[in-house]
Amino acid sequence: MxxxxxxxxxxxxxxxxxxxxxxGGRKMRNRLMELGVMEGTPVKVYSNEGGPLIILVGNSRFAxxxxxxxxxxxx
Amino acid sequence: xxxxxxxxxxxxxxxIELALAGNPNTGKTCIFNNLTGARxxxxxxxxxxxxxxxxxxxxxxxxxxxVDLPGAYSLSSFSEDEAVARQYLVxxxxxxxxxxxxxxxxxxxxxxxxxxxxAGANVVIALNMMDEACRSxxxxxxxxxxxxxxxxxxxxxxxxxxxxxxVVQAAVDRATGPRRPFKIEYGPALEKPLAELxxxxxxxxxxxxxxxxxxxxxxxxxxxxxxxxxxxxxxxxGRAILARAERARAALAQKGxxxxxxxxxxxxxxIDSLVAQCASEAxxxxxxxxxxxxxxxxxxxxxxPVFFVVMWLLFEFTFRLSxxxxxxxxxxxxRLGAWLxxxxxxxxxxGLFTSFVVDGLVAxxxxxxxxxxxxxxxxxxxxLLEDSGxxxxxxxxxxxxxxxxxxxxxxxxxxxxxxxCNVPAIMSTRTLESKRDRLLAIIANPFISCTARLPVxxxxxxxxxxxxxxxxxxxxxFIGLALAIITVKVFSxxxxxxxxxxxxxxxxxxxxxxxxxxxxxxWEKISDFLKRVSTVILAAVIxxxxxxSLPYGVEYASRESLAGQVSSFIAPIFTWAGFANWRATVALxxxxxxxxxxxxxxxxxxxxxxxxxxxxxxxxxTPLSAxxxxxxxxxxxxxxxxxxxxRSETKSWxxxxxxxxxxxxxxxxxxxxxxxxxxxxx
Amino acid sequence: MRIVExxxxxxxxxxxxxxxxxxxxxxxxxxxxxxxxxxxxxxxEG
Numbered sequence: 001m002x003x004x005x006x007x008x009x010x011x012x013x014x015x016x017x018x019x020x021x022x023x024g025g026r027k028m029r030n031r032l033m034e035l036g037v038m039e040g041t042p043v044k045v046y047s048n049e050g051g052p053l054i055i056l057v058g059n060s061r062f063a064x065x066x067x068x069x070x071x072x073x074x075x
Numbered sequence: 076x077x078x079x080x081x082x083x084x085x086x087x088x089x090x091i092e093l094a095l096a097g098n099p100n101t102g103k104t105c106i107f108n109n110l111t112g113a114r115x116x117x118x119x120x121x122x123x124x125x126x127x128x129x130x131x132x133x134x135x136x137x138x139x140x141x142v143d144l145p146g147a148y149s150l151s152s153f154s155e156d157e158a159v160a161r162q163y164l165v166x167x168x169x170x171x172x173x174x175x176x177x178x179x180x181x182x183x184x185x186x187x188x189x190x191x192x193x194a195g196a197n198v199v200i201a202l203n204m205m206d207e208a209c210r211s212x213x214x215x216x217x218x219x220x221x222x223x224x225x226x227x228x229x230x231x232x233x234x235x236x237x238x239x240x241x242v243v244q245a246a247v248d249r250a251t252g253p254r255r256p257f258k259i260e261y262g263p264a265l266e267k268p269l270a271e272l273x274x275x276x277x278x279x280x281x282x283x284x285x286x287x288x289x290x291x292x293x294x295x296x297x298x299x300x301x302x303x304x305x306x307x308x309x310x311x312x313g314r315a316i317l318a319r320a321e322r323a324r325a326a327l328a329q330k331g332x333x334x335x336x337x338x339x340x341x342x343x344x345x346i347d348s349l350v351a352q353c354a355s356e357a358x359x360x361x362x363x364x365x366x367x368x369x370x371x372x373x374x375x376x377x378x379x380p381v382f383f384v385v386m387w388l389l390f391e392f393t394f395r396l397s398x399x400x401x402x403x404x405x406x407x408x409x410r411l412g413a414w415l416x417x418x419x420x421x422x423x424x425x426g427l428f429t430s431f432v433v434d435g436l437v438a439x440x441x442x443x444x445x446x447x448x449x450x451x452x453x454x455x456x457x458x459l460l461e462d463s464g465x466x467x468x469x470x471x472x473x474x475x476x477x478x479x480x481x482x483x484x485x486x487x488x489x490x491x492x493x494x495x496c497n498v499p500a501i502m503s504t505r506t507l508e509s510k511r512d513r514l515l516a517i518i519a520n521p522f523i524s525c526t527a528r529l530p531v532x533x534x535x536x537x538x539x540x541x542x543x544x545x546x547x548x549x550x551x552x553f554i555g556l557a558l559a560i561i562t563v564k565v566f567s568x569x570x571x572x573x574x575x576x577x578x579x580x581x582x583x584x585x586x587x588x589x590x591x592x593x594x595x596x597x598w599e600k601i602s603d604f605l606k607r608v609s610t611v612i613l614a615a616v617i618x619x620x621x622x623x624s625l626p627y628g629v630e631y632a633s634r635e636s637l638a639g640q641v642s643s644f645i646a647p648i649f650t651w652a653g654f655a656n657w658r659a660t661v662a663l664x665x666x667x668x669x670x671x672x673x674x675x676x677x678x679x680x681x682x683x684x685x686x687x688x689x690x691x692x693x694x695x696x697t698p699l700s701a702x703x704x705x706x707x708x709x710x711x712x713x714x715x716x717x718x719x720x721x722r723s724e725t726k727s728w729x730x731x732x733x734x735x736x737x738x739x740x741x742x743x744x745x746x747x748x749x750x751x752x753x754x755x756x757x
Numbered sequence: 758m759r760i761v762e763x764x765x766x767x768x769x770x771x772x773x774x775x776x777x778x779x780x781x782x783x784x785x786x787x788x789x790x791x792x793x794x795x796x797x798x799x800x801x802e803g
Contacts, residue, residue, distance in 0.1 A: 026299070026335065027508075027577065028577050030151060030336070030339060031151075031577065033336060033339040033340065033343075034148055034149040034151065034186060034339055035148055035579075036182060036183045036186070036343065038336075038339070038340055038343065039340070046366075046369075047373060047375075049375035050375060050475075051375065051472070051474055051475045052471055052474045052475075052484065052578060054369070054373060054582065057183075058180055058183055059179045060180050060183065060583075061369075061581065061582040062579060062581050062582065063467070063470070063471040063474070063484070063578070063579070063580050063581075063582055064578060064579045064580075065483055065484075065577070065578030065579070067578070068577065068578060068579060423759070424759075424762065425759070425762055427762075427766070428762040428765070431765075431766060431769070610776050610779075610780075611777070611780050613772075613776070614773040614774075614775075614776035614780070615773075617770065617772065617773035618773050618777065621770060621773070668777075668780070715780075715781075
């Protein structure tokens with residue numbers, strides 16, 4: 001991965017970010033998009049403390065693994 | 076076929092089939108229960124329903140069939156429970172689909188709605204209010220929503236039973252009314268290849284009639300939907316269409332367009348444009364209480380300790396409460412047996428008949444009945460974990476430890492359910508997206524000690540380790556858990572790894588479990604168990620008694636009896652494990668029918684009806700061989716119901732056989748190890 | 758042995774045979790519905 005690209009994994013607890021792109025496999029990208037996580041979606045990071053993350057998308061909370069978070073670039 | 080059946084027009088008074096579909100956690104099952112009067116378990120974690128179920132609604136004198144589908148976020152086949160929903164919606168004959176939409180997550184819920192409409196379903200939206208907290212925040216113009224989407228919208232509060240009849244009325248109207256076609260424009264770049272695909276589908280006889288609409292199929296092949304591609308491959312001319320789709324995708328990719336992503340994005344664009352016109356959010360919600368609980372429950376440091384405390388409480392509660400009960404019930408039955416042993420001959424009953432009642436029925440059933448309180452408390456605990464919403468958090472906090480084993484947090488749930496019963500536990504692996512994770516979770520699951528094995532531990536622990544009863548019982552649970560972990564580790568080396576990591580689970584807001592639901596669930600538990608006692612367990616008791624009494628004239632439960640002869644032949648394989656007696660062997664053999672039968676068989680062959688089982692066991696077992704036997708019982712083979720489930724879920728005899736041989740091998744090795752190592756020290 | 762006893766014993770044996778036959782032909786059942794994500798036939802009746 002290029003230097004300087006921020007992913008969801010780098011976001012701190014409580015931070016509000018906007019999704020830029022979803023890298024990674026087709027399956028994962030489609031699943032995230034179908035859940036409404038796509039380019040421009042605001043995501044609130046509830047918790048990112050070393051384990052899986054908890055994020056708020058719309059009104060639902062999702063737990064997602066670090067492997068997934070690593071593939072979601074954000075602004 | 077979906078929708079198309081309606082082209083025939085008039086339904087008259089014929090049967091109507093409605094389906095309930097929606098995202099997980101939207102209240103589908105609750106609506107299903109309200110309508111059909113069934114008492115289906117309502118859980119609060121994704122994956123409560125992994126198979127469709129049917130019920131009937133009495134509606135204005137006609138019979139309306141209602142099918143509840145597993146929750147799904149979309150019609151793509153992602154995990155197998157979702158595939159069940161998709162399969163039904165695409166291939167079956169629902170006259171209308173009641174789409175339960177959580178009004179707090181309108182946008183995401185409507186994505187599924189849109190997909191179903193594209194697939195030609197007669198959709199009726201049940202706009203359900205799930206979360207009290209968001210009610211004040213969100214404002215939806217129901218009539219406008221209905222007008223914009225062109226489908227009836229009925230507001231409901233499923234938990235309070237509001238809007239139920241209205242939904243059915245709307246769905247029945249929709250089922251009998253005309254079908255309205257629905258189409259989203261995906262823009263020129265995509266419409267061109269779509270039109271071409273549609274055309275070639277129309278000229279392929281095998282496909283033209285098979286799917287609800289040619290456009291839907293064109294979309295799916297362009298999206299490269301795995302499930303659909305598998306099906307299309309099989310049809311004559313299908314491969315040509317797939318090749319065409321492949322070329323179209325490649326052409327789009329050259330222009331920098333990922334067809335599947337664009338289709339999803341376009342659908343959301345469409346939804347957003349409509350939602351903006353009919354719904355507004357006054358405040359960015361969040362369930363405040365829920366978030367507060369999560370601060371602790373999912374805390375980086377406290378999360379796991381909190382979980383352990385919860386589990387410890389659950390087991391402590393179960394054992395403390397059930398221990399005395401088991402003794403009480405056993406005492407009662409042995410008194411009854413002793414009394415009958417005198418009373419029956421007093422009434423001129425023959426020896427054989429007295430033996431049937433005392434050694435068979437009383438001894439066999441008496442030993443099993445004590446388990447009822449264990450079932451009640453343990454399943455009460457599991458039900459509460461599910462209904463409250465904590466289950467999804469368990470998946471979250473166990474993710475890190477599960478990763479060490481090469482699985483993700485979701486895979487922990489089947490293990491937890493296994494403490495209740497391995498059958499539903501194995502079925503629940505359907506929610507795991509990765510086939511590899513599923514297989515590993517299935518193979519390791521039988522080592523998790525289900526409730527049916529507990530009476531064996533309690534019996535032996537009380538008889539041989541009266542002072543350390545609890546530690547002994549707990550140690551068996553840990554042995555089971557440890558072996559499940561080792562099994563996953565071992566098999567993860569054999570089963571090839573998948574790359575795409577997809578740990579993703581929704582954390583629904585916490586909910587207070589409804590008392591009514593909990594009570595019915597408990598009653599269900601008890602009645603279900605009594606049903607089993609009166610059928611398969613009773614049958615096993617009678618069979619064991621008969622085999623111990625035959626051939627006619629032989630001394631009851633002696634080596635010369637049929638059961639004695641056959642089991643004595645097998646028993647030597649347990650010599651190194653320390654329990655090479657035929658009674659223990661016959662109990663293990665019959666225990667495969669159902670694990671409770673291990674204990675009931677011991678009751679029958681040890682004539683527990685008269686003197687109680689504990690004392691009789693002392694003649695054949697030492698504390699060490701007792702522990703070895705418990706280890707064997709814990710691990711040796713899953714019951715038949717579990718074996719059948721492994722077969723049906725893996726769809727492979729090979730893996731079923733591997734699981735069985737491996738399971739027995741491990742059990743034998745470990746009980747031999749226990750006895751041999753133990754012998755050195757004692 | 759009296760005739761009543763013979764009848765009871767015979768019935769019991771027939772019952773056991775029938776139950777075990779049913780168990781294997783109809784598919785065995787799990788021990789519980791609580792926590793069960795499935796909707797087996799016993800559930801539907803309830």
